[in-house]
Amino acid sequence: MSPVLFYDPVCRRPYDTRTLRTQAMGGTESTLVRVADALDAWVMQHNRSEDWQRYRRPQALAGIAAVVVNRDSRALPFVQRTFPGAQVYLWLHDRLEPGARRARWLAATAPLLRQLAVTAVCVSDSQRAGVEAVLAGSGLAAVVRALTIYNPVDDALQPDGTPVDAGKLVFFSSPNKGLAFALDAFSALRRRMPELRLVVGNPGYKRAPPTSRAGVEFRGALPQARMHEEVRSALCTFFPNFLIPETFGLVFAESHALGTPVLTLDCGAAREVLADPQQLLPLRAAYRIYEASAAALPSRWRGAAARLAATTGLFDAFSERIHAWRAGARPRAAPDPRFRLSAVTAQWRALLSL
Numbered sequence: 001m002s003p004v005l006f007y008d009p010v011c012r013r014p015y016d017t018r019t020l021r022t023q024a025m026g027g028t029e030s031t032l033v034r035v036a037d038a039l040d041a042w043v044m045q046h047n048r049s050e051d052w053q054r055y056r057r058p059q060a061l062a063g064i065a066a067v068v069v070n071r072d073s074r075a076l077p078f079v080q081r082t083f084p085g086a087q088v089y090l091w092l093h094d095r096l097e098p099g100a101r102r103a104r105w106l107a108a109t110a111p112l113l114r115q116l117a118v119t120a121v122c123v124s125d126s127q128r129a130g131v132e133a134v135l136a137g138s139g140l141a142a143v144v145r146a147l148t149i150y151n152p153v154d155d156a157l158q159p160d161g162t163p164v165d166a167g168k169l170v171f172f173s174s175p176n177k178g179l180a181f182a183l184d185a186f187s188a189l190r191r192r193m194p195e196l197r198l199v200v201g202n203p204g205y206k207r208a209p210p211t212s213r214a215g216v217e218f219r220g221a222l223p224q225a226r227m228h229e230e231v232r233s234a235l236c237t238f239f240p241n242f243l244i245p246e247t248f249g250l251v252f253a254e255s256h257a258l259g260t261p262v263l264t265l266d267c268g269a270a271r272e273v274l275a276d277p278q279q280l281l282p283l284r285a286a287y288r289i290y291e292a293s294a295a296a297l298p299s300r301w302r303g304a305a306a307r308l309a310a311t312t313g314l315f316d317a318f319s320e321r322i323h324a325w326r327a328g329a330r331p332r333a334a335p336d337p338r339f340r341l342s343a344v345t346a347q348w349r350a351l352l353s354l
Helices: 017-022 027-039 073-082 101-108 110-115 125-137 179-192 224-232 250-257 270-274 285-295 299-311 316-329 341-352
Strands: 004-008 042-045 066-070 087-092 119-122 145-148 165-172 197-202 216-221 234-239 262-265
Touching: 004 027, 004 073, 017 027, 027 042, 027 250, 027 341, 066 073, 073 087, 073 101, 073 110, 087 341, 101 110, 101 125, 119 125, 125 145, 125 270, 165 179, 165 224, 179 197, 179 234, 179 285, 179 299, 179 316, 197 224, 224 234, 224 250, 234 250, 234 316, 250 262, 250 270, 262 270, 262 316, 285 299
Parallel strands: 004 042, 004 066, 066 087, 087 119, 119 145, 165 197, 165 234, 197 216, 234 262
Antiparallel strands: none
C-alpha cells in the first residue's frame, strides 16, 4: 500500500471508486478517485462513517509519509496532529484571487503553511498565476512552492466512431456554471436553426432550477459513463460559461478525448486546455451586463429578456459558429496526451517520490 494519503475536508458526501462507476460525481471528486486509485493511495474524508478498502474515516494510519489535502488549507491542524512528520501538499482546484474569500482562508493558515513547508499543487498554469499572487500577497512566496499538475482523463477514453448528430448540443456541468445563460443563447440558436436540441446533465451536487425550454432535454444527474455516451454523438459540448471560469475544465478535456469539440468563452483555463482558438469566443462585456440584469429578473421574465437581447445580436457569435460547424467546419478533437491518466500519475509519483 502506498504511504500517501489524500484527505478531503470539504466534500458534501463520502465517495469512492464505486461512486465513480455508478453515480453522478463532481469533477474534483472524480479526479481525486482516479489519481488515488492509480497510486494505490489511502483516501480519507471528513464525513465518512464507514471504512471501505483504502477509503477511510478520519483516523490515524501508520506509515503515512505524505498527505495531500484537498482544496482547503484550514484542514492543516488536523493533518499536523494526526500525521506528524508527513510531508504535506495542498491540492487546489478552485480559483484564488487576492482578496477573495478562498484567498483569505489560505492567508489565515499562513503560519502552518510556513511551518509544514507545504507545496501547493494547481490544476492549470492559469489557476497557478492567481495562487502565486495570493501567496506573494501573504508573504508565502518564498516558502510555499506552487506547481501545476493537470487533472487526468482516463486513458481508455477515445473516439469510437459514434455517428455525429449535427442537431445535438450537450451541456454537462453544474447548473451554476452558466446554465441559465447557455439556455438563453441556445434559444437564440434554435430560432435560427429549429432542428437543434440541447441535452443537459449535471454532476449532481447542485440541482438545476425547474424550467422548460423548447428543444432542451434535461437528463438530471448522470454517471460519467452515461454523460460520455451523450457527448460522443454531439456536434459539440456547448459551454458558454463565464460566471465561474474553469480552473481546469474536465468537461473540455473529456469532450476532446471522446472526439467532440467544445464551444466556450475565452476565460479561465479554456484556452490552455483546449489549445484551439476555433473553439473559443471572446468574452464580451455585454455578456456580463446582460447576465447581471437577467439574473435579477423573476424567472418567468427571463425568456422575454433573452429574446430582446437576441434582437440586438448578443448571441450572434454562437449562432455563426454553430452554423459554420454544421456546414462542414467542425473542428477535429482528439485525446490530449497532457491529460492522460498515465502521464498525470507519473507526475504525481515524481512529486511524491514514489
